[in-house]
Amino acid sequence: MNFRSDNEAPVAEPIMHALLEANQGFAESYGYDEYTQHLTERLTDLFEHWLEVIPLVTGTAANALAIAQTTPPYGAVYCHQSAHLNKDECGAPEFYSGGAKLEDLPGELGKLDAETLHTALAATGAHGEHENLPCCLSLTQSTESGTVYSIDEITALTRVAKQPQWHLACHMDGSRFANALVHLGCTPAEMTWKAGIDLLSLGATKNGAMLAEALVIFDPAYATEIRRRRKRAGQLVSKMRFVSAQMLAWLDDDLWLQLASHANALAAGFYQQMQAKVEFLFPVQANEAFLRLPEAVIAQLQEAGFAFHVWPGSTDVIRLVFSHATKPADCAQLVAHLNRLLP
Amino acid sequence: MNFRSDNEAPVAEPIMHALLEANQGFAESYGYDEYTQHLTERLTDLFEHWLEVIPLVTGTAANALAIAQTTPPYGAVYCHQSAHLNKDECGAPEFYSGGAKLEDLPGELGKLDAETLHTALAATGAHGEHENLPCCLSLTQSTESGTVYSIDEITALTRVAKQPQWHLACHMDGSRFANALVHLGCTPAEMTWKAGIDLLSLGATKNGAMLAEALVIFDPAYATEIRRRRKRAGQLVSKMRFVSAQMLAWLDDDLWLQLASHANALAAGFYQQMQAKVEFLFPVQANEAFLRLPEAVIAQLQEAGFAFHVWPGSTDVIRLVFSHATKPADCAQLVAHLNRLLP
Amino acid sequence: MNFRSDNEAPVAEPIMHALLEANQGFAESYGYDEYTQHLTERLTDLFEHWLEVIPLVTGTAANALAIAQTTPPYGAVYCHQSAHLNKDECGAPEFYSGGAKLEDLPGELGKLDAETLHTALAATGAHGEHENLPCCLSLTQSTESGTVYSIDEITALTRVAKQPQWHLACHMDGSRFANALVHLGCTPAEMTWKAGIDLLSLGATKNGAMLAEALVIFDPAYATEIRRRRKRAGQLVSKMRFVSAQMLAWLDDDLWLQLASHANALAAGFYQQMQAKVEFLFPVQANEAFLRLPEAVIAQLQEAGFAFHVWPGSTDVIRLVFSHATKPADCAQLVAHLNRLLP
């Protein structure tokens, strides 16, 4: 009964099937295949906007390329303290950008807020060339805390970021993009470029794919020579049809939304059932729940065969991740166990 | 009839099958799965030596990580002028190493020779801190010219490289490792660490896999913190079981050798049949042939539906690549056409 | 009446004189001159320890080279939030190290404390290769707030840093080293390697030199190939005798201590005279004072010809820097003005 990570889930059947189908004869390499061409069209339709798609196999690569395209070595990226690119990528953004600085900001519920960002940006400039140049804002949607920015919140943040004296590029780390989308019930366009987002790390791997991520760029200004950057980063997959085919199958017939809805629904159900008894650190809005439990209870759950992460830096907080492949029966068992273990 | 690249070939059936099999339930992410553990054991047995395996999805990443692990920013890498890492990776080694220098050397048949290397190394040192420090030798096996180093040639080169005053790390770019192996008919150990190789980029993608490469490190000294470097390079695939499973299937029942033998045999057959009529730029020892043809003949072949690369920088040299999926019938047609077109 | 920065002060007479004296005929370049050789001996004696001296012309270069020598690209440096290398060097440490991360910590009076450091270090490790590796502790002495770490404080910090599970390199940014030294009244050895410091950025420029800084390395392990790093950073001054000669003259006859004592004494005198009337943000222990004043008073001081910085991010805090060349009469005038302007 695995609640450890959506990265541990298997691949959804239709995506496996698409890989088999894509394996017909020869196809041009390095993204000149029909699948990749088709993916660009498909995403252009879906997002209702010009875009450039850079298929990749890790979210870290998508994030780091986005930073490198927007932030020169002497630049700074504004993000939440808990941002994956700040805490969990061993400095990939610094590497790809040639040593730019991440300015991490506090914020409740795992979210940045517009006022904090404004204050931080307003404090820049006085030191001239002695300080890094603000260049990029990066938001994670859904957040590392399992919460979801409303469209108004995103818009308020990008509005600050795009004030003419700063004109930051606005990046969204969407490794759990679909989970946020189904939570908000909005369109992909509304959650991205219509809300001021210029670049999106679009993640499919956590939501049912095998290895399929993409950097989606809505503003041609940020696409300049991205292909050379991808190549020199060792991120240009030769048989790219097999990445693009995954993402196409993931989008077909709203599979991505179905998979995310499944995961979100289990998370929400768990939240509703346990909310009265357990302290949740954040509202459960996507497919993750963070809860505080007595250490003895944590140990008993582990013994009972439930797998999850005890959150680093704590001994009494656990993270539960609900994936497209999580079984409702496993969730029911978890609820039952908890009810038994807690008074 | 595709002779353009082995990167354009489909995935071999047993490898597709292995992906389906690996897709059973949850598995630990980031390389802590059983497939990856098993791959390490499998390669340790195969190479008859301690080793660390870093599964990856591009050969560029394997090469660039090898350079970064062996060559500090102020170091230099010695390689052949035509080396893939020098010519075709848009500076990936420079990026990963933080700006090391590639010292490219000439050499017949796409190979470095020990004397040229010795002369180059002997000329270093006089400028002290004004010059880069020699740190790494990188060989491609089979070479970018479709030739294969003999074990004696490799040994002679690594012996120079490892002279105590230089003690270079010795890296092999084995994106077509299996093709060289079946040509020489030796063991993996003989072609690598027994011949002085410390790190190997082992490529399966060109030889039947979907996306499966690995950096194999034989000397623990070059493995220090490789995992952090991989992560910050955006190369840590979360669902790694699907990369490792490919490579395991590729090795099982000598599939890799069969696939490479098939490709090599077609290349060798073509060479034997056309050798009298056509100028080959290099002996055909692996699965590539470079030949000079009249431009009109090149055009007629293309019209007849043969796909191949006219070699950059020339108008009358073409490269033919024979892959695991190339059909003998296509080769026969190609020979027939050439015989018709050439007097 | 300049209280803006000790960087704006002129060069002390004996140092100018030394430059004239050093300008006799030809001398070997790139540090092979007698002045540089002599400087190494002189500092070895002074610090009572083996050391390697790397003469430089900016403190930023000294700091950034220290970071690069101790912290690989995947590493992290622990420093105070207000550290010059974190806030005022436009990312030089990130640049020189190839993208390492600065982990900035809070701390009262501009100082890190051992407990905060311990807590921060103890929280690392759980994420494995997903997080940067702790590699270096950097302290500024005297601090950016004009305070001075006691030897006990330094020792407590380096003791935490050097615990075997972390074994961080310990760096001291001593751009105002002499000011701290005369405040503590200890020996250079006591304030550095005896207290656990491995590398020191030793600054003379702010304390009377023209352009003379040095990276002093007490542990040979951190000196490896430092000369190549210096060269490739564009920091290898050809006519180095003129840098070393400055530093020799600065040390001769305790000139450096006299100059620092002069500056500190003026700062201390100002503090004593105004303490009752004005809010000082930090105790005045070296040659800087930070004080809160009504904005109107600030404006009146400026009109009266006093030059100083209004501290970035505030409108009512000013920094006063007292230099080796600051005249007691100017300080007296400042006190008189303040007494007149404040009730």
Place this chain on the structure above:
Amino acid sequence: MNFRSDNEAPVAEPIMHALLEANQGFAESYGYDEYTQHLTERLTDLFEHWLEVIPLVTGTAANALAIAQTTPPYGAVYCHQSAHLNKDECGAPEFYSGGAKLEDLPGELGKLDAETLHTALAATGAHGEHENLPCCLSLTQSTESGTVYSIDEITALTRVAKQPQWHLACHMDGSRFANALVHLGCTPAEMTWKAGIDLLSLGATKNGAMLAEALVIFDPAYATEIRRRRKRAGQLVSKMRFVSAQMLAWLDDDLWLQLASHANALAAGFYQQMQAKVEFLFPVQANEAFLRLPEAVIAQLQEAGFAFHVWPGSTDVIRLVFSHATKPADCAQLVAHLNRLLP
């Protein structure tokens, strides 16, 4: 009797005097002083063109900053094989640019020629994102071989470089700029922007200054955020007045031309006197001579107290450098000795 390097020569008297004069009281730091402002005006007049001046203390820094401003990490710089930035800066251009590639080209007499450059550039592009993007041409004037490009030669090279399909930035490494200028007898404008040069590393140190170099940028497009790059490179000298004052004194009353003329004249005189007896590897056009001598003669000269470099990679080629401070009597002695030693 030092013929080893102009870097070993002392500082010219008027420049030492200027340092003393500049040492009057306080002055704004970091380039906001009057000397630096005045230097910009002075060079603008001298070069008859808009320009931005970045005072520095090493030529390596000037070159490396020029490369970083013109060449992104995925770019390539075209230069002569013997270019200082290719051979003698331990990879500084690669460091500052974030890993760009130097494409070194052969050429007679230490000079690139337009046809070789054209051929090299025409061969690019076929590999798309797999190859580095041509971005910059760098010429050394006078060259590392002591020769001087004519204005026609420079113009022919920059014309190729600036063809619309390539539009390279054109950089001149002028560490011995004045020596070339007096050889050609042209204006600074004619040898730079009028001939297509966009950025100039202007060196004073080898020609009589203490530590004074400047990056001079003629095209605002290449000046973007150069100040942040300088700062993060640790190249922002705080007491910059002392660098700018050197350069002003160097330019005043045509001192720079007098010093260079002195050096060139001694070199030319030596060439004329020995030409019949000795093999010179290159025509002597600036202040350096490369000559082939029997090893025994080299040893005897050294014993007689003549200091010079035996050229790295050879045992029978020496380089003689004539500086502003070289005495005619020393040259006469050298000629006399050679005449005695050679039949």
